Amino acid sequence: MSDLTRLDASETAAAVAAGEVTAREVAGAHLDRIEQTDEAVHAFVHVDRELTLAAADAVDAARASGGPLGPLAGVPLALKDVFTMRGAPTTCGSKILDGWRPPYDATVVERLRDAGVVVLGKTNMDEFAMGSSTENSAYGVTHNPWNLERIPGGSSGGSSAAVAARQAPLAIGTDTGGSIRQPAAVTGIVGVKPTYGAVSRYGLVAFSSSLDQGGPFARSVLDAALLHEVMAGHDPRDATSIDAPVPPVAAAARGELGGVDGLKVGVVTQLQGEGYQPGVQARFDEVVQLLTSLGADVVEVSCPSFDYALPAYYLIAPSECSSNLARFDGMRYGLRAGDDGKNGVEQVMAITRAEGFGPEVKRRIMLGTYALSAGYYDAYYGQAQKVRTLIRRDFEAAYRDVDVLLSPTTPTVAFPIGERADDPVAMYKADLATLPSSLYGGPAMSLPAGLGDDDLPVGVQLMAAVQRDEQVYRVGAALESALQERWGGPLLDRIPELATGGAA
């Protein structure tokens, strides 16, 4: 095998299953790649070579003993540092969790292990998944492998960067308002936010419970679907987990459910035009034309409530986070500051939180605390929930007429590191197009649509009705194949070669 880091996940799994390569060799190649490139990219906050190789050896042993291998057995994966995993720290990009080693595995981690997926390490992220650039991490900034001066998106920027940089063929992120789709778009890879409740949140450190959802990053729609099927499924430990079969996303990605011929596709009026970069709009328009040429019936759909998605989101998510993050008080785990023997409990809690949280987390805790306060609840949190209902109704009305909805994933390509660091509202606008389906709960995919302004990747967003995840994979796979035919190969083939050799 020439370069194991260039293989898709499905190809790697097939090679491992066929005995053409061992899981240990695959893991070793990716660990080497991380060592060579991560000084520049800084996608990972924790890599444990021994642990990774041991997991790979377990897959090789299972194969040797003739045991059944899952469809992704032996494939390496980069895990966002928001999931708990025994044997490794979990920091959530925050100083307040510095040194915490969880005593239990997230359900997603259990499923990965059962499937023989080999976790390479934990990836960098905006602190507690709050941000769109991975600049809000207490453990350094992650760089976009397309242009190291640019952001890799966020909050799952470590995961998107790892996949784009060929440090891992697969990664897992979490999406609360766009934290999988936006990083996927700006790094030129596939990212999916499954239907809310499809992937267990047990062991996913909560930012906003009613919005958080784990999902896959991959370099192809099929790979994303294979990982989606490993991750998803009912979990009795998560009360919001869907107790129904996982939609046939891998079959859809293989084209087994058909192409786009005859499908109705809605282009959302409110998620394009003003505020979207010319290069982004141009790639989006080309995708719309391509879908028409493939036989889809493309119509324009108006969802007027989407205009209020951003303010509603920035009340609901901070409200929930103000409560979810209360437990980080220095009493039981992680950082404890100010415990000088004189300060009381409340002072130690306050000092710990003041030192342990970064500015964006504090901003959202304050926003949420305010929005839930007596006398303000109805005007803020209550009103935002009403908007959420209206957005859900817009989606439900749209899906009575169309199979999928379409928009650009982000208004712009990856912006320069530091550009929006002091302008929270500009930063929040990176998620303008991804917020509505988060509030609704339906599945959404970002798919590479070509290069836009500054020769940086542009993503197109495919959205579908709740529990119709297969629809985004079906359309995504058809588009992917038509686009790659046009490009003469995957978009990622055009990524500049990273300087290698720098030992981490």
Place this chain on the structure above:
Amino acid sequence: MTTPSSDVLMSFEDAIATFDPVMGLEVHVELNTLTKMFCGCPTEFGAAPNTQVCPVCLGLPGALPVVNQKAVESAIRIGLALGCSIAPWSRFARKNYFYPDMPKDFQTSQYDEPIAFNGALDIVVETDDGPQSITLGIERAHMEEDTGKISHLGGATGRIHGADYSLIDYNRAGVPLIEIVTKPIEVEPALAPAVARAYVTELRELIVALGVSDAHMHQGSMRVDANLSLKPRGRAEFGTRTETKNVNSIRSVERAVRFEIQRQAVVLSSGGTIVQETRHFHENDGSTTSGRVKEEAEDYRYFPEPDLTPVAPDEAWVESLRATLPESPLLRRARIREEWGLSEHEMQSLINAGALDLVEQTVALGADPADARKWWTGEIARISNERGLDVAVLPITPADVHRIIVLTSDGALNDKLARQVIEGVLAGEGGPDEVVASRGLAVVSDDGALLEAIDAALAAQPDVADKIRDGKVQAAGAIVGAVMKATAGKADAARVRELILRRVSGA
């Protein structure tokens, strides 16, 4: 401190001559489910600290709650027993506050959407004119989780102030609680303290009859918060209330209410105002003192718990639970009292002994109620007191007691021997028949053996024999005593007496 002094109290009679008390009672009941409210940890009382914990009840990052269906079932049964409506759809909320006893720094509790609401409970209070029946309104019964337990150590008082350090035990964190809240209680002012006591007593019996909690106030599995305010006679709107916590016995409920009436009356009569606050009850002198006075009212920022789905009990399930409700303790007591012909006092001592169920079961096996009461509230209750245990947990069953009663009425045992049989059963020597056999406790029923002993006794005390011949029959007692002694208590005293009289009269 802005708290008014509570050194001076108005007499209770003066207080109720001027003011009308309004009470609101909040009772927390710890459910006896095997596992906690939102995780699979055991709930058993008394385990070593922090041994009954997991990522969920420790609130570790990433852990999620799942509602215990058995707790929902208990909540619905309590609601139904209190005549409440059961909400077809209700939610949990988060009550947010920072304190180390809450591992998540919020408590998951129902808030504005309780599972049960709008019920009533009938109670009976003793008045100068005899028992009076009163119906109290139940506002709601809702589910929540208990907090961990903090011990403040190293100080003199066991309170947080002055303590060197504090230890937290999270075994209790997440244990299911039901909070039952009354509607405002406005009764004849003089009766208020007794009504509070009677309510808690009645509610406790109902909970125990439902089998959903052991409802031990001293162990904290049933806790009472008493809200009380006063309003000048004739005024409609309620005054400012205080909430007295730490009321750890049924008697204390009555004392705490009485104290707050007297304390608030002084404050109001002297032109002061009542501070809305939490107060602590002190068992030793029956007083209440101000708890932490907050600069401003605590804002718990309640909002619906997003990690849980709504509780939506199916109507058929609720109806099937309704069919499992026990007879109301009040009606049951009235029925039993009538059936057994007991006085109110006799009934009360039976209840106080904790033996009503046991006596009823013994009677159900065929025993006479008077005999069953005699043993359960007599010898067995005495031993339970001695050992500091509930009668119900002693290793003796209604079947055992029934057998002892049968043996006694057949003349095979006398009372003294029966007590020894009870002792043997409690010592684990087996059932009554086994104890009788192994200890050789059968009554001596052989007249020949008894007459031998009687003759010996009469010969030893000829003067007594003469007295009996002279018609002083009561003198026979001395001979009976001697015979009992000679037979090591194994004789039937009545038979012995009969034989003595026959012997002396020459029959």
